[in-house]
Amino acid sequence: MLLSIAYDGRNYHGFQVQKNAVTVEEVFQDALVRVFGARLPVKGCSRTDSGVHANQFCISMKTESRIPCERVIPAMNTNLPPDIAVTDCREVLEEFHARYSCIGKEYLYRILNRTARDPFSEGRALHYPYPLDTELLRTACRDFAGYHDFTAFCSSGSAVEDTRRTIFRANVERKGDFVEFRVAGDGFLYNMVRIMTGTLLEISRGSIPVEGIPEILESRDRRRAGPTAPAWGLYLNRVFYSESELI
Amino acid sequence: MLLSIAYDGRNYHGFQVQKNAVTVEEVFQDALVRVFGARLPVKGCSRTDSGVHANQFCISMKTESRIPCERVIPAMNTNLPPDIAVTDCREVLEEFHARYSCIGKEYLYRILNRTARDPFSEGRALHYPYPLDTELLRTACRDFAGYHDFTAFCSSGSAVEDTRRTIFRANVERKGDFVEFRVAGDGFLYNMVRIMTGTLLEISRGSIPVEGIPEILESRDRRRAGPTAPAWGLYLNRVFYSESELI
Numbered sequence: 156m157l158l159s160i161a162y163d164g165r166n167y168h169g170f171q172v173q174k175n176a177v178t179v180e181e182v183f184q185d186a187l188v189r190v191f192g193a194r195l196p197v198k199g200c201s202r203t204d205s206g207v208h209a210n211q212f213c214i215s216m217k218t219e220s221r222i223p224c225e226r227v228i229p230a231m232n233t234n235l236p237p238d239i240a241v242t243d244c245r246e247v248l249e250e251f252h253a254r255y256s257c258i259g260k261e262y263l264y265r266i267l268n269r270t271a272r273d274p275f276s277e278g279r280a281l282h283y284p285y286p287l288d289t290e291l292l293r294t295a296c297r298d299f300a301g302y303h304d305f306t307a308f309c310s311s312g313s314a315v316e317d318t319r320r321t322i323f324r325a326n327v328e329r330k331g332d333f334v335e336f337r338v339a340g341d342g343f344l345y346n347m348v349r350i351m352t353g354t355l356l357e358i359s360r361g362s363i364p365v366e367g368i369p370e371i372l373e374s375r376d377r378r379r380a381g382p383t384a385p386a387w388g389l390y391l392n393r394v395f396y397s398e399s400e401l402i
Numbered sequence: 403m404l405l406s407i408a409y410d411g412r413n414y415h416g417f418q419v420q421k422n423a424v425t426v427e428e429v430f431q432d433a434l435v436r437v438f439g440a441r442l443p444v445k446g447c448s449r450t451d452s453g454v455h456a457n458q459f460c461i462s463m464k465t466e467s468r469i470p471c472e473r474v475i476p477a478m479n480t481n482l483p484p485d486i487a488v489t490d491c492r493e494v495l496e497e498f499h500a501r502y503s504c505i506g507k508e509y510l511y512r513i514l515n516r517t518a519r520d521p522f523s524e525g526r527a528l529h530y531p532y533p534l535d536t537e538l539l540r541t542a543c544r545d546f547a548g549y550h551d552f553t554a555f556c557s558s559g560s561a562v563e564d565t566r567r568t569i570f571r572a573n574v575e576r577k578g579d580f581v582e583f584r585v586a587g588d589g590f591l592y593n594m595v596r597i598m599t600g601t602l603l604e605i606s607r608g609s610i611p612v613e614g615i616p617e618i619l620e621s622r623d624r625r626r627a628g629p630t631a632p633a634w635g636l637y638l639n640r641v642f643y644s645e646s647e648l649i
Contacts, residue, residue, distance in 0.1 A: 163521045208522075232519050240519040272479050272487040274410045275455075275526065 156224070157215050157251065158231070159243035159394075164208045165278045165387070166238060170199050179203075179239060183214065186234035190227070191220050200253040200394045201260065204346070206386035208279065210263070211242070213394045215253035256396055259323060261339040262348040263392040264384065269332040280333065281352075281388035287334050287359050292327040295358045298368035299325040299338060299351060306375035308351055309344035310383065318344060318375075323401060327355070337392065339401070346383050353381035403471070404462050404498065405478070406490035406641075411455045412525045412634070413485060417446050426450075426486060430461065433481035437474070438467050447500040447641045448507065451593070453633035455526065457510070458489070460641045462500035506570060506642040508586040509595040511635050516579040527580065528599075528635035534581050534606050539574040542605045545615035546572040546585060546598060553622035555598055556591035557630065565591060565622075570648060574602070584639065586648070593630050600628035 160183070168176035172184075180199060187195050200213040222230070224244040231241040265280040267273050268287045273280075299322045306318045322340040329335075336352055354371065357363040363371075363381065371379045395401050407430065415423035419431075427446060434442050447460040469477070471491040478488040512527040514520050515534045520527075546569045553565045569587040576582075583599055601618065604610040610618075610628065618626045642648050 161521050163524075228518055237519070237524040238521045240521050242518040242520075271475055271489040272484070273489075274408050274485045274487050277410075277484040279522065 156218055156227070157213060157245050157247045157253065158227070158241050159211050159213055160209065161211065161240050161242050162209050163238040163279070164203065164206050168205045169203045169207065170212065171202050176205075179212075182236060182239060186231055187216075189234045190230045191218060191222070198253045200257050201343075201391065203391055204349075204386050204389075206278075207389045207391065208387075209391040211393050212391055213253045213257070213396075215247060215251055215256075217249070253394075257394055258398070259339055259341050259395040259401055260343065260391060261337060261393040261395075262343065263390040264336040264348060264352045264388050265390065266334040266336070266352075266388060267332060268329075268334045273332070276333075278387050281385055283334075283356065285360075287356075289327055289329040289334060291365055292334070292336070292355050292359060295365045295368060296325040296327050296336065296338070296351070296355060298366070298372075303372045304375055305344050305347055305372070307371045307377055307380045308347045308354070309377065310346040310350070311377055312345075315344055320344065320347075325351075339393075339395075349384045349386070349389060350377075350380050350382075352384035352388070355381070356384065357381035403465055403474070404460060404492050404494045404500065405474070405488050406458050406460055407456065408458065408487050408489050409456050410485040410526070411450065411453050415452045416450045416454065417456075417459065418449050423452075426459075429483060429486060433478055434463075436481045437477045438465060438469070445500045447504050448590075448638065450638055451596075451633050451636075453525075454636045454638065455634075456638040458640050459638055460500045460504070460643075462494060462498055462503075464496070500641075503643055504641055505645070506586055506588050506648055507590065507638060508584060508640040508642075509590065510637040510639040511583040511585075511595060511599045511631065512637065513581040513583070513599075513635060514579055515576075515581045520579070523580075525634045528632055530581075530603065532607075534603075536574055536576040536581060538612055539581070539583070539602050539606060542612045542615060543572040543574050543583065543585070543598070543602060545613070545619075550619045551622055552591050552594055552619070554618045554624055554627045555594045555601070556624065557593040557597070558624055559592075562591055567591065567594075572598075586640075586642075596631045596633065596636060597624075597627050597629075599631035599635070602628070603631065604628035 167179045170179045172180045195216045197216045227244045267280045267282045302321045304319045320342045325338040414426045417426045419427045444463045474491045514527045514529045549568045567589045572585040
């Protein structure tokens with residue numbers, strides 16, 4: 156069974172179970188116990204950082220239960236807190252694994268770009284009250300696309316061996332007072348999207364040139380990229396399991 | 403001075419100061435004290451019910467202060483809680499009054515119309531998981547437009563003498579999973595927009611005919627209209643002070 160959930164990450168220390176911290180996985184499993192009568196082992200499509208949100212996060216699990224998918228959604232939602240909701244449920248093959256079967260993901264970083272705060276996007280977007288040139292950022296972010304070594308865009312302390320990833324597409328769009336950075340790829344390193352965003356903001360400020368991204372990638376030096384943007388603007392937006400979804 | 407604020411109404415018992423309940427006005431005046439050094443009398447453009455939100459709510463006040471408008475916005479926002487923000491500030495004539503100078507208002511009622519809950523619209527939209535025919539509701543709601551006696555759309559217990567109001571326009575639109583009911587008029591009775599919304603939902607369910615609104619208006623009988631829809635889907639959306647804004 157493959158479930159999609161959405162969650163507001165403000166009250167959680169990411170997805171994966173941790174000692175001494177409330178995580179989405181733990182709360183999700185508590186709801187599973189109430190619906191399926193047993194604590195089922197689940198597989199999440201990725202880790203997410205503390206405070207990061209998800210418009211789509213995927214979880215696979217094996218169950219002997221005969222509860223049909225369309226009844227799982229309301230049953231789980233009755234048993235989950237208001238900041239987590241199951242949005243989809245489907246049957247999958249026995250060997251399906253939310254993480255290993257995943258061929259790509261899309262992240263969204265939301266920036267509120269106006270002088271005044273917005274009560275409705277508190278903790279759900281980065282408030283950036285300075286000018287942002289959307290066209291400039293759109294041009295700059297295109298250089299993330301392709302197969303690159305993203306060491307410069309990875310927080311130190313990460314133990315990943317292969318730091319090369321393929322970015323399928325990256326784009327910046329303005330929607331009213333919001334500027335949205337969307338990036339899809341076959342995988343992401345620790346804090347990668349937040350460092351990409353921090354780098355775009357430095358480009359907007361003029362402290363990194365608009366054509367500076369290829370050089371930063373090549374340097375493989377974390378200090379050359381911008382700072383890590385805050386968690387609360389970041390959303391895991393889509394999870395891809397088939398080539399057709401990627402287009 | 404005329405300030406526009408936006409607020410998430412979940413934590414407040416409406417705008418107007420009350421004994422033993424936290425209101426937006428009270429919290430706003432506390433921030434004024436810190437910015438202007440004095441508790442200034444303020445005039446709000448309307449009362450709002452407990453839990454109702456505002457995308458635009460207007461407040462006028464007289465001040466001897468020489469703080470320029472563009473500095474009032476960030477100063478107030480630093481001193482207001484995250485769920486209230488000043489979004490605009492302008493100088494107005496001495497005789498201007500946020501309520502009496504107002505020539506109209508627009509309300510928005512947001513409905514999340516899909517099976518699954520949405521963590522990001524908890525307490526900010528009504529979750530209605532049953533089918534909604536947007537075309538049908540658009541047709542029905544057009545009958546609210548015009549000069550009518552809205553007694554049937556007013557909660558009993560209201561002490562208003564003249565129950566006639568002019569509705570400039572009413573419309574229903576689908577935006578993805580959301581259905582939005584917008585209504586603009588020269589004034590609104592107690593719970594009027596929430597009863598209008600409840601009536602539209604009854605029309606969708608088939609328990610009131612699509613052409614039933616004129617008859618309900620004529621009856622002046624509250625029992626003929628639908629139930630009062632919950633506060634958390636309602637937003638004071640715009641406040642009009644000049645004819646040109648109405649168009």
